[in-house]
Amino acid sequence: MKRTDDIHHHALARGLCARIHDAVELRRRYRLMSFCRSQTRAIARHGLAALLPPQVELIYGPCCPECVLPASLIDGMIDLARHHNVTLCVSDAMLCVPGTSRANLLDARAAGADIVSLDAPGDALALARANPQREIVYVATGFETAAPATADALMRARALACSNFSVLCHHVLTPAAMRHLVADDAIGERTPLNGFLAPSHVSEVIGVSPYRSISRDFVKPVVIAGPEATDVLQAVLMLVGQINECRADTENQYTRAVTEAGDINAQRLVDEVFEVRDSFVWRQLGEVTHSALALRPAFAQWDAGRRYALAGDERGDKAKSDAASLASGAMLCTPFTPLGLRPGGANVSACSGYAQVLARAS
Template sequence: MKLTDDIRHHVFARGLNARIHAAAELRRRYRLMSFCHSHALAIARHGLVAMLPPQIELIHGPGCPECVLPASRIDRMIDLARTHDVTLCVSDAMLRVPGARHANLLEARMAGADIQVPGTIGDALALACAQPHREIVYVAAGFETAAPATAEALIDARALGCANFNVLSDHVLTPAAMRHLVADDGIGERVQINGFIAPSHVSEVIGVTPYRSISGDFVKPVVIAGPQAIDVLQAVLMLVGQINECRADTENQYTRAVTEAGDTNAQRLMEEVFEVRESFVWRGLGAVPRSALALRSAFAQWDAERRYPLMWGESATDSAAADAPALAAHGHASAICTPFTPLGARLAGNVDIRVNGCVGREHFGARAS
């Protein structure tokens, strides 16, 4: 597939759809989980669910990187902004993610907390350098795609001697969540995943290799897909073929950007700055082993978790109790999920994704906004 032409060609899309309909066996169910926000947008914008045969079900999970954070962690961010003399820098997507004790960061900002939305982590570092007497705390949320930029900013902060710049590392890891979804019997029985559409941008960083243990250990086919609608259709066709043949391989549809080894320069940055946490609580999933990044001791001076005396860690039981009010507030049947009303993760249920005014109803296995 070429980079610019074929990925937007409607004739090619109709051909792929016809091949999917021909390949999908009536006696089978194909429950395919995607992880990438770009895939969710492509599916909703282009009405892919309506195009596919009914025996193919697309499940979105576990959610956007901001919304997978447990409600208790959102609450502690707000506590930090309210009770310490700091400027808390967050992404725009983080502002409306619900907490449990507090509504969200946006309401905390309207109530007077110093919460800002810089364009990038580099902008937050520049703010810290420009205001050396003001403590700046940047909430670094995101999957593996965003982690190299955080690592680079911390290396720059060390070189500049910017001691008032702090990072709260909330980077989470995709393959670990995938493993957890198929390894945890309770979640696995509810979601019943037959295959994974692996994310595009994350895979550009980590490559193909990390997914091979998922397809090998758990007999689940994995296809890395590009962000366009035709990429998703082609990945669905590849997964249908694997399931029909009773294969469980890791395949790379997004060969125009993803290599076997990934971006080794980005990986070296991450390795220098981060270490893998033994466990991290995800909203809706509980404690997921080795699924998030913490700062190494060499960067303790810039680590907000070490610097500010809040209990950032939580047990899965505590997190489930804290998340319950936030999840219950969204009802039990269905809701509209938009950038203005992110829902937080849900283990099951129907959620409407609203994208640029269009609503596409999808079934969510473990899904946030």
């Protein structure tokens, strides 16, 4: 199905919606959280929530890797760009994410900081090689999907002995955030989640197996869903079936791209370059154990955090203050008020709004 198709008149979508309506039990609630930016886009673009019965609630999860970064880390990026005479390479989505004073990288660039929009770490490495007298820092964000490209760029930087290239690593991990959401008592009491739509592209890399412990340990059904609207609807139907049967399994709707083991080569590359941090602070989720990547000591020469002795680490007081907003039910963002979009951006659903459920439940 093309993205321009009208979901309301798509025969497959109509059939899936009818099956969901038939399967839903009136006495139940089905609160289903999506952890995929592509799924979030499909839900918002096609108005899928309005097509489902009222018992089914689609909740936007933390599927924007830029918006989950604590404000103090944004402050650190701004300071790096302003005061360390570097060229800072960031994704478009990073530009408007606010720091603690609501200032962002777009403001810093307007004030004269050398900040360029580059989504590919390989492009940042090429920029460093083309400008050997200039320090190039690539801000690596993204979930497991983006980490292999960063790892490849670092491997090439080491092979080329490219000394003016470094990486500020803020890759975050999806299964750890899912576990945190269902394991944290304070969050669990206010956001009674009944199941997860696991991400599509992340799962292509990590496979099915990392989600099985979530189903087993927390009795929460998980369905890996593809990125298209009909994928989401089919995954919802599968979750409704599990909930009705009081099952908590991990199932794979996106079988055309996701395997049990995932992309072994990508996993090996990531493991060679990165190690898992003991903990990392997510904006509004607070401290989440084993939820982010850091460069291994073998790549310390290309670690921008070490090279520039950056303050404002995620264990700092400013970052921990981000977690305090959780208690107030403050909004992080929604698909229609994203943090990480430029003003006037066309993609209104580029960022997620997992905090909205906290506000509704408080």
